[in-house]
Amino acid sequence: xGGLSKKASLIKNLAADPGHPALVVNGGNLLFKTDxxxxxxxxxxxxTADGIVQATRMMGGTLAGIGTRDxxxxxxxxxxxxxxxxxxxxxxxxxxxxxxxxLFTPTVMRQVGGVKIAxxxxxxxxxxxxxxxxxxxxxxxxxxxxxxxxxRHEADFILLLSNYSLDENQEIARTCSDIDLILQxxxxxxxxxxxxxxKTLISQVxxxxxxxxxxxxxxxxxxxxxxxxxxxxxxxxxxxxxxxxPEVEALVQQTQQRVDKLRQGAAR
Amino acid sequence: xxxxHPKNKxxxxxxxxxxxxxxxxxxxxxxxxxxxxLYANDNLGELDGCG
Numbered sequence: 001x002g003g004l005s006k007k008a009s010l011i012k013n014l015a016a017d018p019g020h021p022a023l024v025v026n027g028g029n030l031l032f033k034t035d036x037x038x039x040x041x042x043x044x045x046x047x048t049a050d051g052i053v054q055a056t057r058m059m060g061g062t063l064a065g066i067g068t069r070d071x072x073x074x075x076x077x078x079x080x081x082x083x084x085x086x087x088x089x090x091x092x093x094x095x096x097x098x099x100x101x102x103l104f105t106p107t108v109m110r111q112v113g114g115v116k117i118a119x120x121x122x123x124x125x126x127x128x129x130x131x132x133x134x135x136x137x138x139x140x141x142x143x144x145x146x147x148x149x150x151x152r153h154e155a156d157f158i159l160l161l162s163n164y165s166l167d168e169n170q171e172i173a174r175t176c177s178d179i180d181l182i183l184q185x186x187x188x189x190x191x192x193x194x195x196x197x198x199k200t201l202i203s204q205v206x207x208x209x210x211x212x213x214x215x216x217x218x219x220x221x222x223x224x225x226x227x228x229x230x231x232x233x234x235x236x237x238x239x240x241x242x243x244x245x246p247e248v249e250a251l252v253q254q255t256q257q258r259v260d261k262l263r264q265g266a267a268r
Numbered sequence: 269x270x271x272x273h274p275k276n277k278x279x280x281x282x283x284x285x286x287x288x289x290x291x292x293x294x295x296x297x298x299x300x301x302x303x304x305x306l307y308a309n310d311n312l313g314e315l316d317g318c319g
Contacts, residue, residue: 003316011306020304027309048313055315069312114301157303185309207310215305252315 003209004052005252006238008059008245010212015060020216021113024060027161027204028067028121028185035128037072040266044259046073051255053081055248063108063119065161066091067185068127068137075103075134084108090121090161092143097136107151115219118155120147124163124186140164145176152178157219161185166192166202173200178222181215191235199223203233211235 015022031049056064064070066089070078082089084105092106107120122144125137140162148158160179162169165187173182177199184192184204191211194203199222205213213235220229 003314007308014304014306017304020302022304022306025305025307026311027307029310029312031311032313045313048315051315052311052313065309067310112303115303117303156301159305181305183305183307183309188310203307205308205310207312209308209311209314211308213305213307215307217303217305219301219303256315 003238004055004059005244005246005249006242007209007212008055008248009243010236010238011059012245014214021115022060023110023112023117024062025119025159025161025183026056026061026064027183028065028123028163029069030056030064030067032069032072035068035072041263042073044262044266046077047259047262048255049073049077050081051251053087055251057087058248058251059245062086062110063088063090065089065121065163065183065185066094066104066123067163068124069186071123071128071130071135075130078104090119091123092120092147093125093138093140094123095136095138097130097133100136100138103135107147109155115156116154117157117159118151119159119161120144120151121161122163124165124168127163140168140172141175144172148176148178152222156221157181158222159183166204169202170197173197173202176200180222180225183213194231194233196225199225201225201231205235209238211237 032045037045088105088108091104094103095101096103107118110117122140123137125139129136158179160182162182162184163186169182179200182200182202188207189204191206192204194201205211215233217231
């Protein structure tokens, strides 16, 4: 039992290192397996997602990008978990079709040690669009450059959580050179060692919570990946032999029992 | 009483110059700052995925 409880234990240990002030980041597609959920499994999937958000918050997660799969249970469900500043679901281009205004937080600022980080997220617009006018996902070209231009003087470091493919993220890196790091979600590529495109580093972790990415940076400022800024990146496998965080383990077990009970009731 | 000392007069200027040099030095020397990002993606609804 308990990939999330092992992850929680690992994160708490890594975040306790006083030499490395840490930020816990969920790139997107946190909640559901697919873009659409079968009606007979909707409630069980929602219960599981509730548990995942609670566990994420217990391990220090305060933000997550919105991937297309996070939209599977609809906007009202997702809004139940939107609790800024404690927990923010982010998307710049997931908008209300009528007003074209973002439905969730477009960008947040986080102070991590001596570095002020702007975190923004974009959802893949080539994925499913909302039924009956619930939501619309606009192309990144409509708003990303403009938003980055607005925040670049307020932040020491700009982090983009992107639900787009690697090809598209490379195009983003060439177009928006003030973005320092892109963390990908979706378009599964496994553990991808960071690559530098223009002035932007791009990385991604294996799916289904099997690994945790750890990126340690000695930050020198925008555009310095080739001029003094050093970094090390690791992908740590969450192995069965690792210790569990007791609080998150209890939550995971409780959630699993509730899901099993619901599924057994539905099967009768 | 109106005796002035050129040496004393130049002291504030020298101090100002020294501060200016320090400010320029501080502005052009990047200060490395430690930062750790603990990141994951595509959990895909998993409660107990392991590697």
